[in-house]
Amino acid sequence: MGRSGRGEIHRWVGSLLRFDRLSWWLVVLAVLALLGQEIVRTSGLVVAVSAEFEGFGDELEEIEEDLGEPFVVPPPVLKEPGFQNDRGPPSEVEDDDETVDLKSDGISTPSSPSGLVKDSEVKKVQEFWDEDEFEGLPEETAEELIVTPPRETSPAGSKQSTPTAAAAATKKQVVPKGPQTYYIEAVSILFLIAYITVYFVGRKRNEKLALAWAAQFACKDGVFDKNFSLLGTGDGVDSPLLMKEGQNVFKFYASGRRYCEGLLATMDFQSRHDLIALIWYMISPRKDEMTVDVFMNEDSMDSLVFAVARRKNAKTMHKERADLLQYASIINVTNRKWLSEELTAISESREVATDLMTDALLEQVFGEKAFEKFASHFISMHFTDQSPYGAHRKVLQFKFTIPSEDRMAEMSRLISTVTYFIDAVGRYKLSPQTRLKAENARAKVAQEAFKENQGARHEALLRKKEERRKALEEAEAAKLSPEFMRKREEKERARQLKKAMPKIKMTRAH
């Protein structure tokens, strides 16, 4: 039952093996296989292959143009015969034939060594050339290759028209054959490498923090060990204490104590494993948070709604939580020692607030002086018997921030308030008047909810009635064969009689 790394993997594999997931993975595999095929196929002979596709092989030999050359990958190779000789266009035609023949033989080997040499020659020769003299030249056609391979599909007689425009503009682009720069690819790959590195580093850091917390509070002789008999989620003795739900979410469960059914501490760390999230934190940072939920027994907690939060968050908390909004209001206590100025109490009744916030507590944790010293990690605290979240209604919820691993002990007072409040609320009994008030308030809310539900239920009933009516009408309309029905009924009666008959006979035989 423990959610260790192995558990994660098991669930993953289990989900994979479900059929629809399997088909998804097959789709992905198919795509990747195609990808691999493409890569292998197009590794050396990109253009030659595309030329085959475009059916150029024969056309080139027919048309006395330089279009044969574009279809060989390295343009310098093509130019080699042309540049070397510095002949006019007619002679180049001959060379084109040569290159066409070369091409048909299988280009790479004969041309590549000379091609390498010709790179520099190409550049030199370009300087000597007069652009206007030579139209329809290899370099122009090579540009065609670079710019729009499909354009070469329509060469018929347009020898002059296509190159001139491209020639002047992209003459220099002839030499490099691929895209100019690989910025996007480089940046993306670097980002991915960084991402993967951050993943492993961040994950480890989060795990360290979680383990540090557990070592401080959840291990032998820690607070939780002294208070709960069952720690962790597993069954055996060696079961892990913490449950890893995500790379930044860890859960700790404890059970076996008076007044409560169990306690669930959820650690929600920053997403240190996600580079994009880290970049986001530069704009809007957040802290590592811990939420402790204590599920109280039905008979251990009276009807009370009470919360304490930092002054700045109190109003939003009051509005956000449905039960606070419905039952409670912000409380100001001035006639006695009260919470630090940083804190605000929200409660259904003043009595509850003052009773729960005892002097001792104020002195040690929540009062003026103690708060800064001991409770700096406090975020909020919320006791309710009408919890809007989850199935369990009677819940005590505490929120703290988590300090770094070497300062874990700073939280210890706050953690001990958790256990203190379990007992305090478990024993606490409302005075009769307060209880009456509370019960009335809840009854009112329940009635309103019921009315709303009734409205919805009424509509549902009406709908069902209509459906039944329609069904009946259809049955009546389908009185096409009432005789058929009668015959069937007669048959059934006959069958039943037959069944009855032999029995009687047998008994008579007795």
Next chain:
Amino acid sequence: MFPGDPRQPTAAKPYVHPVMNPVDLPPDYSSLLAVMFGVVGVMLRNKAGSWLALIFCVQSFVNMKNVETDLKQVVMALTFAVMGMVTNYLGPASKA
């Protein structure tokens, strides 16, 4: 603060993992973005779109929690991203 050993071994309840309805789960923004960028990359032949789709796919894989292993959207995003890559780099109309 209160007397007595608070532990009650008999009252111990083992942990029951809460069942999450897939509809209630918080939306997975990174896989949504991955799908969007993947579509952009495939349809508009945009290399940056495909790469971004891949990156967001990786992010959604990384942020996946045990509770919500809803792979469909992520796999769909991954498919789009890979298709985008293939189209942009190896397709017939790719720029070299």
